[in-house]
Amino acid sequence: GENVEQHPSTLSVQEGDSAVIKCTYSDSASNYFPWYKQELGKRPQLIIDIRSNVGEKKDQRIAVTLNKTAKHFSLHITETQPEDSAVYFCAGRDATLGRLYFGRGTQLTVWP
Amino acid sequence: EAQVTQNPRYLITVTGKKLTVTCSQNMNHEYMSWYRQDPGLGLRQIYYSMNVEVTDKGDVPEGYKVSRKEKRNFPLILESPSPNQTSLYFCASSFGQSGEKLFFGSGTQLSVL
Numbered sequence: 001g002e003n004v005e006q007h008p009s010t011l012s013v014q015e016g017d018s019a020v021i022k023c024t025y026s027d028s029a030s031n032y033f034p035w036y037k038q039e040l041g042k043r044p045q046l047i048i049d050i051r052s053n054v055g056e057k058k059d060q061r062i063a064v065t066l067n068k069t070a071k072h073f074s075l076h077i078t079e080t081q082p083e084d085s086a087v088y089f090c091a092g093r094d095a096t097l098g099r100l101y102f103g104r105g106t107q108l109t110v111w112p
Numbered sequence: 113e114a115q116v117t118q119n120p121r122y123l124i125t126v127t128g129k130k131l132t133v134t135c136s137q138n139m140n141h142e143y144m145s146w147y148r149q150d151p152g153l154g155l156r157q158i159y160y161s162m163n164v165e166v167t168d169k170g171d172v173p174e175g176y177k178v179s180r181k182e183k184r185n186f187p188l189i190l191e192s193p194s195p196n197q198t199s200l201y202f203c204a205s206s207f208g209q210s211g212e213k214l215f216f217g218s219g220t221q222l223s224v225l
Contacts, residue, residue, distance in 0.1 A: 001171075006154075032210070032212055034212070034213070034214075036214075042218075043202065043216040043217060044202070044214075044216050049213065091155075093212075099160065099170065099211065100157065100214075101157075102154045102156070104153060104154040
């Protein structure tokens with residue numbers, strides 16, 4: 001099955017700076033890559049996703065880039081704010097089984 | 113309001129005492145899934161269902177059972193809970209059968225003593 005690795009496990013940035021979280025995947029046939037945000041004590045919520053036929057997708061301060069050749073994708077958050085502080089999970093979907101495999105998460109802390 | 117409802121939110125039980133965690137969604141979603149979340153391990157899939165009467169194992173199915181008799185409900189059953197099943201459990205659902213754009217429930221914190 002698919003194996004998704006996520007780095008770093010923790011990330012601290014100053015408010016207004018950018019944050020980048022990277023994930024790699026093992027199955028070159030994987031075709032869908034979502035990112036979920038989980039605030040403390042809350043449920044994970046989808047913030048952005050990308051399909052394998054697209055290289056980049058943006059939504060306001062959030063963007064995701066995908067490099068199929070290198071089998072990695074990244075989440076970029078610009079102009080970070082304290083409310084961006086949360087755990088972020090990447091995931092990849094196994095094209096054969098249709099199952100999502102999650103990374104282990106990145107705790108992002110944005111300092112005012 | 114569109115939602116995925118899990119019950120209970122918190123549960124403390126003892127080893128071997130059968131329990132069921134319920135999950136219900138009101139969005140007419142075909143896909144439903146259970147995950148467990150443990151510190152440092154992220155979200156791991158236990159079981160999933162692409163439609164009524166169709167269920168499949170995820171990454172960590174041992175010790176769990178599920179059923180999908182109705183489209184809206186997807187209960188998680190622990191026949192004989194053990195301490196290593198102490199975890200935070202999430203139910204999730206999505207439109208279609210692809211598992212994209214998951215809506216998660218509020219979670220169930222289970223402690224097995």
